[in-house]
Amino acid sequence: MSKFNHRALRIARFLACLLASTTVVGAASAKEAHAKPAINDAKHEEAGRAGKDAPQPPVVVQLKAPDKTREEIEQEAAEHQKKLDEDRLMVEFTGQLARYTYGLFVATAALVAATIALVVLGVKQGRDTKESLKLAKEAADAALLNAKAAVMVALPFLEVVEHPTKPGYARRAGAAGDPYPASGHVVLRITNFGQTPADLREIRHGLHVGDPFPATPHYAARMPAPANSVVKKDESNGVIGLDFAPSDSESDALRSGASAWVFGEIGYADFMGGMRHKRFCLKWNRPQGGFDNDPNAPQDYIRGA
Structure with missing residues (x-):
């Protein structure tokens, strides 16, 4: 045989084998297909008998979204x-x-x-x-x-005493032992021991007989100072005369041995124009006559104000 014949024979054999295999497989598939419905029918029938009232699964419908357009994308x-x-x-x-x-x-x-x-x-x-x-x-x-x-x-610092040489001075011959000054008049001498002048403005005075002193001085007489009564530093040119007259009762008390005082207050202006006051209290010196400063008098009668 030729080479071509051998090749044709092999092809025929291959086709025959392929046809035979296809036939066998198809028959088996058909048999199995016929068998499966029977089995499934039996199972469904058994399930129907077992529970006819069992809930059925919901029907699901799948919808396929339409394709998007280019503009939507x-x-x-x-x-x-x-x-x-x-x-x-x-x-x-x-x-x-x-x-x-x-x-x-x-x-x-x-x-x-x-x-x-x-x-x-x-x-x-x-x-x-x-x-x-x-x-x-x-x-x-x-x-x-x-x-x-x-x-x-x-400030000015004033001292007030009785003037020993002026007319009317009660300390004179024959006056010693008198119960009171017969003249009823006393002359004051004012000395300034301060550093600045004192301009005298006013004098107030009174007479007191017997003890005790009133708590507050009472000045029965009031008089202005003489014109141009300026007492300079370390000078004693301030001279003021005071008149007084004891009452009948005071005179009787003096004759009975009571003491007498002339007290007063001198108002003056200092170098700054401020008003100040110097108080004094003079006691009648019965043995010698005349008036002397009384350091034992109440403070309200002798201290400055």
Whole structure:
């Protein structure tokens, strides 16, 4: 046989085998297909008998969405990109807000620290100011005392005594032992031992007989000082005459041994124009006659006012 014949014979054999295999497989599949419905029918019938009232599963219908157009796809992409941009902006804003909040926290903490420092400084300054005010007050008080002392040194200082040489002077021959000055008149001599002149303005005086002294001096007579009655430093040119007359009861008391006093107050202006007063109290010296200063008189009758 030729080579071509052998090749044809092999092909025929292959086709015959393939046909035979296909026939066998088809018969088996048909047999199995006929057998399965029978089995399934038996199972369904048994299940129907077992539970006719069993719930049936819901019917699910699957719908296939229609294909999207190009415009819809582009619109969805644009919306997705817009959402991404909004999310990015929100993240950036949240970060900026966090940084701002942190800065605000730092500033608030610094402000609290500065406030505490100011409070501490204020308390310290308050204490220092209080101490300074105390020292300033003490210095001012000391300066005021020094000023007052300087003024007191410069003020006039008057002494009032009976003048021993003027007419009407009661201390004369034969007057010793008299119960009271017969003339009813006394002349005062005023001496200024201060540093500045004293300008005499007014004299008030009274007579007291017997004990005790009234608590408050009562000046029965009042008279202006003579014109130009300025007593300069270390001078005794102030001369004032006082008239008085004891009443009958006072005269009787004097004859019975009672003591007599002439007291008064001299008003004068100092170098600053301020009004001052010098009080005096002179006691009748019965053994020798005349009036002498009485250091034992009540203070309200002899102290300055």
